[in-house]
Amino acid sequence: MQQRMSLVTLAVADLEATRRFYVDGLGWEAMIHVPGDVLMIKVADKVILSLWDRDHFEAEVGAIATGQGVAPLTLAHNVASREEVDAVLATARQVGADPVQDGVDRAWGGYTGYFGDPDGYRWEVAWAPGDVGAAVLP
Known part of the structure; x- marks a missing residue:
């Protein structure tokens, strides 16, 4: 099997609200x-x-586990600078993302913040210096 991921699928409660957000x-x-x-x-x-x-997700994949807290995954949007992290988080806040956690310097040397989409999936907006940043940015 080749090492790759081609599709990330998320189950959403209201597809039209999700479309409006994204x-x-x-x-x-x-x-x-x-x-x-x-x-x-x-x-x-x-x-x-x-x-x-x-x-439709549940009909094909199976029942979704529910409970308190955040889904145990994050999606990431990497950018080239701290300023871009802040700009993306500001845009997310303007379009109704909830919650939005402001960018902060992380112990590993990067700068990240988070926002939640309409279903609560957390997006990390990150500036990652070094090899990781080079590997994920266009």
Whole structure:
């Protein structure tokens, strides 16, 4: 098996609210949008973010575990500077992201903050110096 990831799929409660957040709010471009079913956004070369209606997700994949707290994963959007981290977080705040945690310097040398999308998935907005930053930025 080759080492790669091609698709990240997230189950969402309200696909149209999700579309408004990502497409209308953040300005991302939909690759495929089937109302009531799925929204696919190309987020990198050969990588798609698939936002799938929760009921359709559960019908194919199985019941979703629920409970208190944050989903045990984060998605990351890396940028080239601390200032860009702050700008992306400001945009997320303007389009209704909740919560938004301001950028802070991290012990490992980077600068990151977080925002939540309409389903509570956390996006890390990060400036990562060194090899990691070089590996993930265009």
